[in-house]
Amino acid sequence: MAYEKILTALADTTRREIFEDLRRGPQSVSELAKGRAVSRPAVSQHLKVLDQAGLVSAEARGTARIYRLNHAGLAPLRAYVDTFWTGVLDAFAAEISTQMENSDASTRDQDD
């Protein structure tokens, strides 16, 4: 399952911050490591995980590697969440049905 790698990739705070930093546009590894508390190799390792999860992609420019966000990489996670999300609608519909039944049999008190 692809969403598994995405979840573990985004679970780490540092890695998620790097991922979010890429929203400001494509950046090199050094640029991403600039203001951060961790070292540049650590950023490289995080980018590797993000890449293998399909969340970012890299492009070589000279000796530098420009990383960019891959928005579509979130699709599996979104799909996974949605499989549960439909449950919200089902539960809501069931709740409505229950309330309608209760109001229908309005002679009895609720025994909740």
Place this chain on the structure above:
Amino acid sequence: MAYEKILTALADTTRREIFEDLRRGPQSVSELAKGRAVSRPAVSQHLKVLDQAGLVSAEARGTARIYRLNHAGLAPLRAYVDTFWTGVLDAFAAEISTQMENSDASTRDQDD
């Protein structure tokens, strides 16, 4: 941020399996630990994490505790993913614009 706890909660495989098992309806801790490879206390600890992330809720019935899925607990994660997801639409719109400009200046060949 609420989505952070949700991500770490769902990142673990065992915990995610328990979460998914609850789709079949509310179950007690013992029932959830039944066919699983880990011990019952381990399941309890996982349920605690899921509860603090807002993904499940518990209800006492006798000495047993019945856990149920809280679908709405996924809302923060869904919202978080959507903040990136709009980027997909933006990128798609930008791509369309680029293609329209290219077809507008149809005298030139594409240099991609």
Place this chain on the structure above:
DNA sequence: ACTTACAGTAAGTCATGGCTTACGAAAAAA
């Protein structure tokens, strides 16, 4: 050719967290 800049990998350290067994609490059953 030599140096500089940039990045990935290797090796090792250390904290986090998932697991176990043991124990304590609370409600139902006897």
Place this chain on the structure above:
DNA sequence: TTTTTTCGTAAGCCATGACTTACTGTAAGT
């Protein structure tokens, strides 16, 4: 009241993984 069932928590163990400091490679500048 004593026993049984069910569960949460404490304490400790151990694997995973996040981080560091090397180092290796590669492309560009001089």
